[in-house]
Amino acid sequence: MNPRVIALDAMGGDFAPVETIAGAIRAIQSHSNLDILLVGPPALADTPELQPWLERIQILPATDVIHMGEAPVQSVRTKPEASMVKGLRAVEQGVAHAFVTAGNSGAAVVGAALILGRFQEVSRPALAVLFPAIDRQVVLLDVGANVGAQPVHMLQFARLGEAFARVALDLPQPRVGLLNVGEESLKGGGIMQDIYQLLAAAPLNFVGNLEGWDLPRGHADVMVCDGLTGNLLLKMAEGIGELFFSALGDIPEASTLRSRFDYAEHGGSLVLGVDGTVVVTHGRAQREAIANAIGLAYQALSGELISRTRDAMLASQH
Amino acid sequence: MNPRVIALDAMGGDFAPVETIAGAIRAIQSHSNLDILLVGPPALADTPELQPWLERIQILPATDVIHMGEAPVQSVRTKPEASMVKGLRAVEQGVAHAFVTAGNSGAAVVGAALILGRFQEVSRPALAVLFPAIDRQVVLLDVGANVGAQPVHMLQFARLGEAFARVALDLPQPRVGLLNVGEESLKGGGIMQDIYQLLAAAPLNFVGNLEGWDLPRGHADVMVCDGLTGNLLLKMAEGIGELFFSALGDIPEASTLRSRFDYAEHGGSLVLGVDGTVVVTHGRAQREAIANAIGLAYQALSGELISRTRDAMLASQH
Numbered sequence: 131m132n133p134r135v136i137a138l139d140a141m142g143g144d145f146a147p148v149e150t151i152a153g154a155i156r157a158i159q160s161h162s163n164l165d166i167l168l169v170g171p172p173a174l175a176d177t178p179e180l181q182p183w184l185e186r187i188q189i190l191p192a193t194d195v196i197h198m199g200e201a202p203v204q205s206v207r208t209k210p211e212a213s214m215v216k217g218l219r220a221v222e223q224g225v226a227h228a229f230v231t232a233g234n235s236g237a238a239v240v241g242a243a244l245i246l247g248r249f250q251e252v253s254r255p256a257l258a259v260l261f262p263a264i265d266r267q268v269v270l271l272d273v274g275a276n277v278g279a280q281p282v283h284m285l286q287f288a289r290l291g292e293a294f295a296r297v298a299l300d301l302p303q304p305r306v307g308l309l310n311v312g313e314e315s316l317k318g319g320g321i322m323q324d325i326y327q328l329l330a331a332a333p334l335n336f337v338g339n340l341e342g343w344d345l346p347r348g349h350a351d352v353m354v355c356d357g358l359t360g361n362l363l364l365k366m367a368e369g370i371g372e373l374f375f376s377a378l379g380d381i382p383e384a385s386t387l388r389s390r391f392d393y394a395e396h397g398g399s400l401v402l403g404v405d406g407t408v409v410v411t412h413g414r415a416q417r418e419a420i421a422n423a424i425g426l427a428y429q430a431l432s433g434e435l436i437s438r439t440r441d442a443m444l445a446s447q448h
Numbered sequence: 449m450n451p452r453v454i455a456l457d458a459m460g461g462d463f464a465p466v467e468t469i470a471g472a473i474r475a476i477q478s479h480s481n482l483d484i485l486l487v488g489p490p491a492l493a494d495t496p497e498l499q500p501w502l503e504r505i506q507i508l509p510a511t512d513v514i515h516m517g518e519a520p521v522q523s524v525r526t527k528p529e530a531s532m533v534k535g536l537r538a539v540e541q542g543v544a545h546a547f548v549t550a551g552n553s554g555a556a557v558v559g560a561a562l563i564l565g566r567f568q569e570v571s572r573p574a575l576a577v578l579f580p581a582i583d584r585q586v587v588l589l590d591v592g593a594n595v596g597a598q599p600v601h602m603l604q605f606a607r608l609g610e611a612f613a614r615v616a617l618d619l620p621q622p623r624v625g626l627l628n629v630g631e632e633s634l635k636g637g638g639i640m641q642d643i644y645q646l647l648a649a650a651p652l653n654f655v656g657n658l659e660g661w662d663l664p665r666g667h668a669d670v671m672v673c674d675g676l677t678g679n680l681l682l683k684m685a686e687g688i689g690e691l692f693f694s695a696l697g698d699i700p701e702a703s704t705l706r707s708r709f710d711y712a713e714h715g716g717s718l719v720l721g722v723d724g725t726v727v728v729t730h731g732r733a734q735r736e737a738i739a740n741a742i743g744l745a746y747q748a749l750s751g752e753l754i755s756r757t758r759d760a761m762l763a764s765q766h
Contacts, residue, residue, distance in 0.1 A: 199632030264691050274629050277636040311592050311679040312731070314517035318595040318676060342683025346691045358636060359677045361629040365660025366681055370688050373582050373664045377705050387695050413630070
């Protein structure tokens with residue numbers, strides 16, 4: 131089989147390009163059937179660390195960068211030479227099979243939608259992660275693509291997450307819950323009640339409202355929330371894990387725990403709802419997290435997760 | 449000094465009245481200068497466990513209950529005999545000095561505002577907790593009083609939290625941060641940018657946007673968010689702690705960690721922005737959590753935290 135080619139935004143994130151390059155090298159060492167297109171300034175090809183790997187890591191020239199603070203839509207539209215835009219174009223043109231970035235996540239999602247196209251019936255793509263709960267992986271979305279999502283968008287997230295759980299977790303009927311301030315159907319008032327009603331009426335195995343502790347407890351397979359909330363939850367889990375592991379030190383129990391629940395090492399977030407495989411990891415990602423994000427994109431490609439999610443979502447309407 | 453009298457909603461929460469009564473007994477055993485008014489059916493006086501304590505735990509009759517799923521405003525207005533309403537009236541009339549409930553938190557906040565009155569310039573009271581971060585306690589609010597808070601409400605939360613941090617944590621100039629999807633001032637789009645601008649222009653030591661990991665890391669003294677997000681963050685921290693402690697078992701390192709970061713044992717949430725001391729704990733609270741919530745109310749009374757917060761907030765305008 132021809133190798134998978136993953137376009138990596140060399141200029142994305144706070145530690146680019148040193149950590150993105152190191153992450154790329156680490157990823158190809160882990161996956162023999164993987165090549166990387168490093169999207170960034172041509173001069174990157176002279177990086178000493180890259181010299182042994184130039185057969186498998188090539189440069190896709192990009193002379194501009196979308197910075198973290200820039201407005202997503204405008205930056206994607208006005209910076210055709212940015213590494214983010216060039217990387218997504220490479221996927222659109224079939225030069226690469228997937229795109230990975232630690233850059234501006236809003237721009238990555240908007241760019242993916244504009245350049246790769248959205249699924250039918252999806253107006254707002256979402257960022258999804260597999261969150262390690264006590265006895266299962268939970269599909270948590272949205273974790274940062276949308277702030278201020280309306281009920282119709284939350285329904286789209288639920289349907290995307292449900293379809294993704296079917297194919298990625300091999301669940302015939304994933305349980306879908308709504309993260310809310312309490313269990314009762316009236317909790318949260320106006321907009322939360324509207325969302326509850328929409329989810330209850332949809333062709334989903336909707337288990338109702340869930341509370342914050344239901345996420346680590348794994349009380350559903352798919353948990354739906356607004357992007358602001360999901361982003362804060364994910365990053366707080368990372369911070370608490372870090373705090374606990376640092377307080378525990380090097381005892382053996384800590385390493386067991388860390389291997390199961392090190393939220394900091396999760397492999398990034400998948401963009402769900404666009405016609406292509408795009409993984410976003412956070413701006414502070416260093417080589418390990420970059421390599422994990424590439425690994426997630428590789429797994430998604432190997433399992434054809436995105437096209438199968440699209441098909442599962444279309445099939446679930448009928 | 450005359451004992452503090454705390455009215456406890458005997459009928460609030462999933463385990464009432466067994467756990468509320470047990471929590472009341474535990475609380476008076478911990479605090480010698482504390483009496484309890486147990487608000488609920490007169491027949492509670494016959495509870496065998498209460499018999500040794502009837503000098504310090506008296507019954508305030510209430511024949512109705514506001515249930516968890518009921519709409520807050522309507523239930524407070526139409527159920528004058530509910531334990532929640534009677535308990536708050538006891539505070540209004542000076543029969544009790546504070547009110548504690550594990551019942552419907554929305555009704556508790558609305559009831560407190562209607563019956564006890566709001567601070568000047570506060571249209572939406574908030575629920576605040578002291579969250580144990582690595583090197584400090586962080587005032588986190590709102591943790592559930594308001595879903596869908598508007599920018600002007602978020603500014604009120606920030607000012608309430610800042611004033612509370614001054615008096616409760618004895619900080620001359622508490623650092624205030626906004627929980628958001630990223631650090632840059634444009635992050636989160638429309639409403640988050642509006643909130644950022646309001647906070648930046650207010651007489652606050654505003655340190656800008658914070659991310660989820662900044663909460664356990666203690667990167668500010670006051671962190672502001674919408675009630676849905678705060679509630680989910682708090683309960684998720686509780687769930688992750690539970691998961692970690694259960695995985696660690698009885699090793700000594702776990703008990704050290706637990707004594708510092710057992711989010712499940714935090715003493716409930718204080719209502720900020722109303723003229724009276726009201727503590728809300730969650731519906732699943734059992735005796736330990738009920739006793740801790742009473743302990744928080746007791747501490748707030750002893751430190752006159754609520755009236756001093758009001759004064760600090762008024763003073764900060766000028």
